[in-house]
Amino acid sequence: MSVNPRVKSSLLWGVIDVLAFLVLLQGYELYTDYRYTVGVKVGAALVVGVGVPILTYVADGYLD
Secondary structure, three states: OOOOHHHHHHHHHHHHHHHHHHHHHHHHHHHHOOOOOHHHHHHHHHHHHHHHHHHHHHHHHHHO
């Protein structure tokens, strides 16, 4: 089964951005001593994980 390169690229950007977001959030927590709940972290990661692939898929269509 072959995946469309545009879809594959969008999904990979989503994974990269979720990981980057979580690293930045952890750094913020370490720097400020403020702790977010697991629910907030998961919810924000889901928003990033769904929003970024959609935006990169759409933007790739406009930029080509």
